[in-house]
Amino acid sequence: MLELTGITAGYDRGRPVVRDMSLAVADGEALGLLGPSGCGKSTLARVAALLHTPWAGSVRLAGETVTGHRFRAPRHQRTAIGVVFQQPRLAADPRLRLRDLIAEPARATGRGRELADRAAALADAAGLGAELLRRRPHEVSDGQLQRACLARALLLRPRLLICDEMTAMLDASTTAALVALVEDYRKEQGAALLAVGHDRVLLGRWCDSVREWDGDGNPAGAELLTQE
Amino acid sequence: MATTHPPTPATEPEQPWHTPAHERRGTRKVRVTTSAALVATAVAAVLLVPLLFPLDQQAIDLTSRLLPPSWDHPFGTDDVGRDLLLRSVYGLRVSLTVGIVAALVAAALGLAVGCVAGAAGGRTDRLLMRLVDTFAAVPHLLMGIFIVAMFRPGVWPVVVSVGLTHWVSTARIVRAEVLSLRTRPYIDAAISGGAGRRRVVLRHLMPAVLPQAGLAAVLMVPHALWHESALSFLGLGIPAHQASLGTMINAARGPLAAGDWWPTLFPGLFIIIPTLAIAGLAGAWRERINPRRRSELVL
Amino acid sequence: MTPLLSVRGLSVRFRMPHGRHVAAVSDVSFDLAAGECLALVGESGCGKSVLTGALLGLLPANAQTRGSAVLPPDDQHAAPVDLLTVGERALARTVRGRRIGLVPQSPAAHLTPVRTVRAHLGETVRALTGTRRDALPPAVAAAAERAAFPADHLGHHPHQLSGGLAQRAATALALVGDAPLLLADEPTTGLDRDLVDRTVAGLRRHADEGRGLLVITHDLAAAARIADRVAVMYAGRIVELADAAAFFGTPGPRHPYAAGLLAALPERDFTPIPGLPPELDALPGGCAFAPRCARADAACAARPPLDGGVACHHATAPEAADA
Numbered sequence A: 001m002l003e004l005t006g007i008t009a010g011y012d013r014g015r016p017v018v019r020d021m022s023l024a025v026a027d028g029e030a031l032g033l034l035g036p037s038g039c040g041k042s043t044l045a046r047v048a049a050l051l052h053t054p055w056a057g058s059v060r061l062a063g064e065t066v067t068g069h070r071f072r073a074p075r076h077q078r079t080a081i082g083v084v085f086q087q088p089r090l091a092a093d094p095r096l097r098l099r100d101l102i103a104e105p106a107r108a109t110g111r112g113r114e115l116a117d118r119a120a121a122l123a124d125a126a127g128l129g130a131e132l133l134r135r136r137p138h139e140v141s142d143g144q145l146q147r148a149c150l151a152r153a154l155l156l157r158p159r160l161l162i163c164d165e166m167t168a169m170l171d172a173s174t175t176a177a178l179v180a181l182v183e184d185y186r187k188e189q190g191a192a193l194l195a196v197g198h199d200r201v202l203l204g205r206w207c208d209s210v211r212e213w214d215g216d217g218n219p220a221g222a223e224l225l226t227q228e
Numbered sequence B: 001m002a003t004t005h006p007p008t009p010a011t012e013p014e015q016p017w018h019t020p021a022h023e024r025r026g027t028r029k030v031r032v033t034t035s036a037a038l039v040a041t042a043v044a045a046v047l048l049v050p051l052l053f054p055l056d057q058q059a060i061d062l063t064s065r066l067l068p069p070s071w072d073h074p075f076g077t078d079d080v081g082r083d084l085l086l087r088s089v090y091g092l093r094v095s096l097t098v099g100i101v102a103a104l105v106a107a108a109l110g111l112a113v114g115c116v117a118g119a120a121g122g123r124t125d126r127l128l129m130r131l132v133d134t135f136a137a138v139p140h141l142l143m144g145i146f147i148v149a150m151f152r153p154g155v156w157p158v159v160v161s162v163g164l165t166h167w168v169s170t171a172r173i174v175r176a177e178v179l180s181l182r183t184r185p186y187i188d189a190a191i192s193g194g195a196g197r198r199r200v201v202l203r204h205l206m207p208a209v210l211p212q213a214g215l216a217a218v219l220m221v222p223h224a225l226w227h228e229s230a231l232s233f234l235g236l237g238i239p240a241h242q243a244s245l246g247t248m249i250n251a252a253r254g255p256l257a258a259g260d261w262w263p264t265l266f267p268g269l270f271i272i273i274p275t276l277a278i279a280g281l282a283g284a285w286r287e288r289i290n291p292r293r294r295s296e297l298v299l
Numbered sequence C: 001m002t003p004l005l006s007v008r009g010l011s012v013r014f015r016m017p018h019g020r021h022v023a024a025v026s027d028v029s030f031d032l033a034a035g036e037c038l039a040l041v042g043e044s045g046c047g048k049s050v051l052t053g054a055l056l057g058l059l060p061a062n063a064q065t066r067g068s069a070v071l072p073p074d075d076q077h078a079a080p081v082d083l084l085t086v087g088e089r090a091l092a093r094t095v096r097g098r099r100i101g102l103v104p105q106s107p108a109a110h111l112t113p114v115r116t117v118r119a120h121l122g123e124t125v126r127a128l129t130g131t132r133r134d135a136l137p138p139a140v141a142a143a144a145e146r147a148a149f150p151a152d153h154l155g156h157h158p159h160q161l162s163g164g165l166a167q168r169a170a171t172a173l174a175l176v177g178d179a180p181l182l183l184a185d186e187p188t189t190g191l192d193r194d195l196v197d198r199t200v201a202g203l204r205r206h207a208d209e210g211r212g213l214l215v216i217t218h219d220l221a222a223a224a225r226i227a228d229r230v231a232v233m234y235a236g237r238i239v240e241l242a243d244a245a246a247f248f249g250t251p252g253p254r255h256p257y258a259a260g261l262l263a264a265l266p267e268r269d270f271t272p273i274p275g276l277p278p279e280l281d282a283l284p285g286g287c288a289f290a291p292r293c294a295r296a297d298a299a300c301a302a303r304p305p306l307d308g309g310v311a312c313h314h315a316t317a318p319e320a321a322d323a
Helices: A041-048 A097-109 A115-125 A141-153 A170-190 A200-206 B023-053 B084-120 B121-139 B140-149 B153-182 B185-192 B195-234 B247-253 B254-255 B264-289 C048-056 C088-095 C117-129 C133-146 C162-176 C193-208 C220-226 C244-248 C258-261
Strands: A002-009 A018-025 A032-034 A056-061 A082-083 A158-163 A190-196 A211-212 A223-226 C005-015 C023-032 C037-041 C062-069 C100-103 C181-185 C212-217 C231-234 C235-241
Touching: A002 A041, A002 C231, A018 A032, A018 A056, A018 A190, A018 C212, A032 A041, A032 A200, A032 C220, A041 A158, A041 A190, A056 A158, A082 B185, A097 A115, A097 A141, A115 A141, A141 A170, A141 B185, A141 C193, A141 C258, A158 A170, A170 A200, A170 C258, A190 A200, A200 A211, A200 C023, A211 C062, A211 C162, B023 B084, B023 B264, B084 B121, B084 B153, B084 B195, B084 B247, B084 B264, B121 B153, B140 B153, B153 B195, B153 B254, B153 C100, B185 B195, B195 B247, B247 B254, B247 B264, B247 C100, B254 B264, C005 C048, C023 C048, C023 C062, C023 C235, C037 C048, C037 C193, C048 C100, C048 C181, C048 C212, C100 C162, C117 C162, C133 C162, C162 C193, C181 C193, C193 C212, C220 C244, C231 C244, C231 C258, C235 C244, C235 C258
Parallel strands: A032 A190, A032 A211, A082 A158, A158 A190, C037 C212, C037 C231, C100 C181, C181 C212
Antiparallel strands: A002 A018, A002 A056, A211 A223, C005 C023, C005 C062, C231 C235
């Protein structure tokens, strides 16, 4: 599904945050990427989500080589990946009501009408009632907002879901609920998952396999921990 | 260790709610109310006076030249016997209109340039910002004079001149804001959801910077008003026979030299007071956009 | 023993447009003693952060409070201070930093990016203790030492610090005024496990040295490691107040919500509590948890009081676990 080869990436003129990292997620596989904060795993997730242009290395998505990132990536490649970020407050446009937030990708791709029912169903599955959907981000809690952000990421039926520290800010019950929502979707669509995080117990319980990354931004010492 | 639990309060009579005092609120309220009242009065005056008192403000009456303030003429009369109160209101009408239109033109131009520069980045950004620097490097008044000098005197050259010299600051503010927003995860999320460049700019970036651009426009109204007055005072802006605050002060130079202060003072106050009032309102708006204490309710 | 902080019937509500009210905190009472760590846990939006704001006098302008949060008289202060009514000026002059130290949520963001740790500490030391300029370096060194902040990193700027060192720098700042009460607001959010362990150990040490420690967190694993007592908040109320050992070990939590929260941990059942917490502007008259509760019945239409450490009509009996 996703193949990252020899990725080196960084910001501006600084040291590379990610050095010569390779990673592959098979169709339908759930891979956990475990590492301490600041080790570059979020940057790698952004490269994988086609949101950050790497300095070197190649990204292959469903057999196609990715030729550009951000706006330069073709729309069908971008929308094949659903992304959920760590901080829902920053990942939600503060002016959009939750209803519009969830429907945003459908409207951006001109499928607003076609996917209206799916948006409503996803909101319902995420536990967001009609009253909450009328609110704006600053009027709901982190947990409620992250539920909406996850629904948004699932709207276009992505074949790969990237969750970058999706539950780091959330309590145990909301974490379990969001993970259950992701797993329901994966079961239904057979989608792959790249879950990035620092919680060994959580990733171990959630993913098929967990790849550990040492603190150096260097995957040389990375080992593969297979669960169950 | 035995756990101690505080006693559950029995059903005692409900205490009243306590509202924490916020000291600075009082003076701010006075400032905002005064500013709003002054702006409202000025706007009402320029809108209503021509309707309610359809007197010809241009009518010359040489028998009542340079009368000091009195009950008949609260602001006195000018050197050709025109009532200064009426003429000041007409002058404010012209100056305020020019100021507002010019500020809107400048803010719209600045918003467009700033958004495009910030969102596009790279070569486009560098090119536009060099243009901004070029405009900023030339003194406003000098360039304004240059622009009005290319046209026949009138209202529109002044609007164009003030608009073209003042969009620079808005463009910079908007670009900086867009640059800081551009890297937000919510823009990432929009891109990942398939949004194109145009949609991101129009739906996500532009609405976010609109309040800042609006504030810049409001703050620019007094500035534009002063520029209009300055150009007119120099004889380059509004034609001398048309009442504007600048032309009136220009015409009052002679009487002032002779010791007649009122033709200068009252139009001058008509420039200063609305300026302060608008600035006061804009300040309150800025505090709203940029709250220090208003952390909202963090749930 | 007299408590360091005594909260009684504390409620906070927000006035909203159209005469609505959001009841963020309702009728919260607890005591915090010296040398004790109380962890306040609950999901996001349960009112934890509003409670912190109320204790520090940092509520937004549309907030109203009721009840009391009293710092009792001690050696230096003859009269008790009610944090809710004492006013901003007194809080700034005599309470914040001097009697309550705040360990902030994201330490790196809490520090001014352009100033070194030494400058931060120096400023705080001067402001709180009035140390003269020539006596400042040893005082700063001592302050850093207390939070185990390495002296050779004092010249660093916040962005040059690792997450753990930034945390220690912020803790050092909180300790400068030698406040007997420390308030830690989500100290472990976004930190990885190693750092959580070190942060928790550092905070625990301050409690062991005799300070009172109030930790507000959604991280149950961290709470389990640090706390002597646990208060579980739900929809603005404390629904269970228990010994940490009993709560996290056997017999376990007694309130069904607390039990559900623990069961949701990935190391336990990993199953969420069904539903969402109620909205704080439309709280039900009865038990707020009843709509999500498997044990709910007709009795839950009346609000259960916090009785013997648990507010539930169907709480697991404490002796049940002894069997």
